[in-house]
Amino acid sequence: MKFTTKAEYGLVALADIAIHSEQGEKATTIEIAQRQNISHKYLEQILLQLRQANLIRASKGQKGGYTLMRPASGIHISDVLNALDSSILADVPEVDSVSGLRRNIKDCLWDKMNGAMRDYTDRMTLAELIEQGICPDDAGCYMI
Amino acid sequence: MKFTTKAEYGLVALADIAIHSEQGEKATTIEIAQRQNISHKYLEQILLQLRQANLIRASKGQKGGYTLMRPASGIHISDVLNALDSSILADVPEVDSVSGLRRNIKDCLWDKMNGAMRDYTDRMTLAELIEQGICPDDAGCYMI
């Protein structure tokens, strides 16, 4: 897993679309790119992935653009990260042996951390991210 | 942050050294590499970093090898990851603006996750990793 700018761009773009969707407007790639200061060609690829993951709806042609498929409160951060494969799930090295040190590292470190990340991002929504200062302190995201 | 094989090699090697240290034995690069199935030249670089971080002590020459600098219960996973700069701290993209979406993403996502990772690895020790099945369920590692 990585905290990539791609993930950040995706989240920012979705938030941008969300805000305009609420006002019944579509947001175009170029508009978003300008507002959020992102390469519009790179953003294009990102929006493509978000659409293929059914997070946004695209309309082609003139007067086209993007809107959210569902309200921002129904979009979880994990949805976005998964869609962009900036996935929470790191590529945990395969473990061949059934037990032993490698196994412990996988079970007690990599998998636990991945799990905690997933829990947290499963819980948090785009809507929460948009609202100022809403960090879910109650997240209760244990490393179980 | 990444779950690199380098970090895994480092942890495995330290555990290997720990086990031999307990029996008053030194472990050499080549022995460890063979036992743990790691490129010994790559392992050499890793052990170098671990020594420079004062996690292991090296003796040169014939009959040389490595021993732990302190007991495994005093070595925290974060010590190892930091030493190998497979640091828990992801390179969180800089945020220029004081507030806004980017800020929220940094504060509510990247920083929180980093914090949780750090907490967890600060808490867990090499000794716990070595013992079979000791996953600290009580870690109480919140995303606060």
Next chain:
DNA sequence: TCCATAGCCTATTTATTCGATAGGGATAAT
């Protein structure tokens, strides 16, 4: 004393990935 055995250190190679760029195609509104 000499030499084999270890660690020490830096440079280089290879493969992969991230961010970005490029360019042509499809579609819908005007």
Next chain:
DNA sequence: ATTATCCCTATCGAATAAATAGGCTATGGA
């Protein structure tokens, strides 16, 4: 028909990870 927009794939450059290579230094034993 033209224009604006999304669609899709290929490619590039830089950075990084993993591994390889090779020479240097120190230590203990023959």
